Amino acid sequence: MSTALGHALLPSPSTPVGERATLLALARADARRFALHPLFVIACVVLLVSAVADQVQDNDGTNPLIPTMSTAFLIGVLGFVVAHRLTTALRRTRELAGTVPVDQQTRTLSLCLACLVPFTVGIAGAVYILVTNAISPPDGIPPSAPVTWFGDYPATDVLATLFLMGPLATLGGPLLGVAVARWAPFRGSALLGVVVLVVATAIPVSDAHGSAVRLASAWPVLTDEHVVNGRNLSSTFVPEIEPIWAMGWVLCLCGLAVVAALLRDPGHRRQLLVAGGALTVAAATCFVLALS
Amino acid sequence: MNTVTLTEVGKSFGRTDALADVSLALAPGITGLLGPNGAGKTTMLRILATALAADRGTVRVLGADPSTSSGRTEVRRHLGYVPQETGFPRGFTTFSFIDYMAILKMWSDPTQRHAEVRRVVDLIGLSDVAPKRLAALSGGQRRRVVLAQAMLGEPDLLVLDEPTTGLDPAQRGRLRDVLGRAGESATILISTHQTADVAALCERVVVLDGGRILFDGTVVDLVRQAEGRVWLAQERHPAARHAWRTGTGRVRNVGDPPPGVELIEPDLEDAYLLLVGEAGTDSELEAVS
Numbered sequence: 001m002s003t004a005l006g007h008a009l010l011p012s013p014s015t016p017v018g019e020r021a022t023l024l025a026l027a028r029a030d031a032r033r034f035a036l037h038p039l040f041v042i043a044c045v046v047l048l049v050s051a052v053a054d055q056v057q058d059n060d061g062t063n064p065l066i067p068t069m070s071t072a073f074l075i076g077v078l079g080f081v082v083a084h085r086l087t088t089a090l091r092r093t094r095e096l097a098g099t100v101p102v103d104q105q106t107r108t109l110s111l112c113l114a115c116l117v118p119f120t121v122g123i124a125g126a127v128y129i130l131v132t133n134a135i136s137p138p139d140g141i142p143p144s145a146p147v148t149w150f151g152d153y154p155a156t157d158v159l160a161t162l163f164l165m166g167p168l169a170t171l172g173g174p175l176l177g178v179a180v181a182r183w184a185p186f187r188g189s190a191l192l193g194v195v196v197l198v199v200a201t202a203i204p205v206s207d208a209h210g211s212a213v214r215l216a217s218a219w220p221v222l223t224d225e226h227v228v229n230g231r232n233l234s235s236t237f238v239p240e241i242e243p244i245w246a247m248g249w250v251l252c253l254c255g256l257a258v259v260a261a262l263l264r265d266p267g268h269r270r271q272l273l274v275a276g277g278a279l280t281v282a283a284a285t286c287f288v289l290a291l292s
Numbered sequence: 293m294n295t296v297t298l299t300e301v302g303k304s305f306g307r308t309d310a311l312a313d314v315s316l317a318l319a320p321g322i323t324g325l326l327g328p329n330g331a332g333k334t335t336m337l338r339i340l341a342t343a344l345a346a347d348r349g350t351v352r353v354l355g356a357d358p359s360t361s362s363g364r365t366e367v368r369r370h371l372g373y374v375p376q377e378t379g380f381p382r383g384f385t386t387f388s389f390i391d392y393m394a395i396l397k398m399w400s401d402p403t404q405r406h407a408e409v410r411r412v413v414d415l416i417g418l419s420d421v422a423p424k425r426l427a428a429l430s431g432g433q434r435r436r437v438v439l440a441q442a443m444l445g446e447p448d449l450l451v452l453d454e455p456t457t458g459l460d461p462a463q464r465g466r467l468r469d470v471l472g473r474a475g476e477s478a479t480i481l482i483s484t485h486q487t488a489d490v491a492a493l494c495e496r497v498v499v500l501d502g503g504r505i506l507f508d509g510t511v512v513d514l515v516r517q518a519e520g521r522v523w524l525a526q527e528r529h530p531a532a533r534h535a536w537r538t539g540t541g542r543v544r545n546v547g548d549p550p551p552g553v554e555l556i557e558p559d560l561e562d563a564y565l566l567l568v569g570e571a572g573t574d575s576e577l578e579a580v581s
Contacts, residue, residue: 021400029395033383085382092379096441099341100396101368107396266361 023106023113030086030114034174037082043074044121051128062140063235064133064149065223068165071125072219076173077197079118083177084190087111091185105265108182112258115174122170126162145234148223153237160243161222168250169219173197175257182264211240212291220246245290252283294319295449295479296340301349302503303335310335312503313349322475324490324511325483326564327500333483334376334453336500340481341373341451354448367449369398372442376453376483380426386437387413387422393441408444416440417466432458439467443474450480456489468493487561491515497560501568511560518558518566523549533569 034040050070087108090097097107138147146152148161180193200218214220222241226234237243259276263269296318303311311332327333338344340353342364350357354370357363384392390409399405413422416436421429426437435458442450450471456464471480471493484490490497490511497514499507507514524542528535532545546562549555 018400022395022398025395025400025402025405029392037383089381089383092381095343095375095378096373096393096438097396099343099368099371099373100393101365101398102396103365 019106022102023110026102026107026110027113030110031117033086034082034114034117037086039078039085040075040082040118043078047071047074047121047125051125055132062138062145062147062232063223063225064129064138064147065162065165065235067125067129068162068169071122071166072169072173075118075121075125076169076219077194079115079170079174080177080180080193080197081190082118083111083115083174084181084193086114087178087181088185103265103267105262105267108178108261108265109258111178112175112261115171115178118174119167119171122167125170126166129162129166140234141231145226146236148235148237157237157243160247161237164220164222164243164247164250168247168254172250172254172257175254175261179257179261182261211238214238215241215246215249215287215290220250222246240291242290242292245286248286249283249290252279252286255279256283295354296481297350297352298336298339299350301336301339301346301351303332303339303344303347309503311339311346314500314503314505315349316498316505316508318479318481320475320477320479321496322471322480322482322494324494324497325481325500326485326487326490326497327483327506328568331500332503333500335503337451337453337481337483338375340449341371341375342367343373343375370448372444372447372450374438374442374450374452374455378438380434380437382427384426385423386418386426386429386433389426389437390441390444394444397444399445412440412443415443415470417463432460432463435459436463436467443470446474446478448478450474450478452480452482454484455482456484456486464489487559487564491560499564499567507567514563514567515558515560516563518546518563520555521549521566522546522558522562523553523555525553529553534565 047070051067054067090107133149137151138149139145140147140152148158150158176197177190177193180189197218203217220241222238222243223235224238225232226236256276256279259272259279263272263276294317296316298314298316300313300315301311302309302313314332314336316336325333325336335344339346339351339358342353342358345359351359353367356366358367380389387409390413391405394405394409399408413419416439418433418436418440421433426434429437435455439452439455442452452471455471456467459467468489471482474480475493482489482494494511496509497507497511498505499514523529523545524538525545526542528543529545529547529550531548531550533547535543535545535547537543544556545553546558546565
């Protein structure tokens with residue numbers, strides 16, 4: 001047939017090719033789809049605009065971790081929707097997509113790797129916060145009041161909290177989106193997931209709940225504001241939660257989301273169950289240590 | 293040498309036997325699959341394309357057993373498939389969709405993959421709509437996109453379920469040319485309601501009805517069965533099984549002719565109508581008796 005059609009000889013797909021190479025090619029394509037998804041582009045633009053506006057406006061700046069909220073919402077929550085959409089997109093083409101040599105588990109793993117795109121934005125946001133606060137360090141009111149930043153707290157606590165509330169939220173949201181889409185691919189599950197995410201974030205941060213509930217929140221907030229007469233005087237870390245272990249807890253949850261997404265399909269079940277078990281133990285350990 | 297072998301393959305949906313212990317062997321070349329709606333054509337094609345598992349019997353495709361995971365993967369590496377109906381994901385252009393399908397067919401090297409995608413896009417005549425979003429394409433263009441992805445990597449087995457649906461005559465002509473060339477080395481099974489496509493492309497034809505094979509042979513042999521059973525007249529004859537007024541104003545009658553009528557050369561459609569009609573009558577007689 002090659003000769004008949006007179007085109008350059010190309011390797012037939014029957015030629016054994018590395019599964020890793022295929023996974024990487026697919027992950028690159030999925031990452032491009034993620035990066036170019038209109039919802040993600042809008043989220044990035046809004047984030048950029050809010051970052052610029054933040055610099056232009058004169059604010060108290062007593063809590064330098066506040067900008068992680070917009071990162072977590074715009075990239076984390078909207079990233080959840082984007083990841084869900086990308087995962088369910090090929091359902092329309094399932095008759096075709098179900099007859100290709102690359103199996104569904106590889107496609108799911110590829111989508112999980114594509115979640116590194118929003119994570120990169122989260123990292124960039126964290127770097128932006130570090131740089132802008134290095135240039136203009138935050139002060140409490142009066143200046144001697146503690147703020148959740150270097151100098152008033154250990155560097156590891158500051159970095160762990162920044163990483164947890166920013167980049168990890170931008171990774172965890174999309175990974176959860178992939179997992180939900182694999183297990184509940186029905187129409188409306190993305191919207192339902194967003195509602196659950198927002199509620200699971202909003203309820204536990206109220207003061208009425210203990211630190212365990214706060215840590216178990218979808219987006220654990222490890223800082224408290226001290227507001228007097230509507231003015232933010234200072235911000236401190238929640239004393240009952242150890243940031244470094246809290247970061248470990250959320251990191252393990254991200255890993256569990258990947259395992260949960262992959263377990264939807266047959267294949268590598270034993271390895272996945274072992275990994276899931278190990279991550280569950282690690283998550284529980286981090287949770288306990290974060291509260292001790 | 294046979295590349296596809298079905299041995300007493302059966303598939304049921306509830307109480308309905310979509311395929312009733314069908315045996316069939318295919319070699320490289322183009323085989324047409326004809327049959328009325330609900331005959332089991334799509335079920336057979338889906339089994340060959342590994343989209344559906346058979347309930348009974350043995351299937352061998354290109355030496356692999358699709359009932360096993362490794363066998364399915366092996367078949368899929370050599371398969372080009374056009375399903376009867378398919379949707380399209382949002383956000384893809386023609387090129388990016390075929391490129392994505394190429395990755396799913398394990399074309400991991402971007403340079404070779406893009407060259408292959410460009411080849412099939414040119415082959416199927418989609419170059420002018422390659423940068424267009426799929427949502428902006430017409431039904432016929434979308435059908436050709438599905439055909440283009442099936443041609444990726446010059447597969448050894450092409451399973452095409454009504455590939456010409458929605459194509460205009462020029463596009464159908466182009467597709468016949470493409471498939472004719474592909475059929476020189478690949479095994480191609482085409483299910484269609486267009487007997488003209490089968491007559492134009494296929495040497496062999498299989499007619500399915502009620503999940504069973506009614507006919508398996510050459511197109512010439514099937515057409516020969518209708519010789520002496522097609523005639524032109526001014527009116528529809530009561531003995532005709534099928535009759536329709538043609539563009540000349542005369543009625544083409546297909547059935548058992550009365551003496552003295554003007555017999556004409558039958559075509560594949562006449563033969564198919566007679567075969568399926570007689571099978572239906574036989575079934576009805578069996579049911580009555």
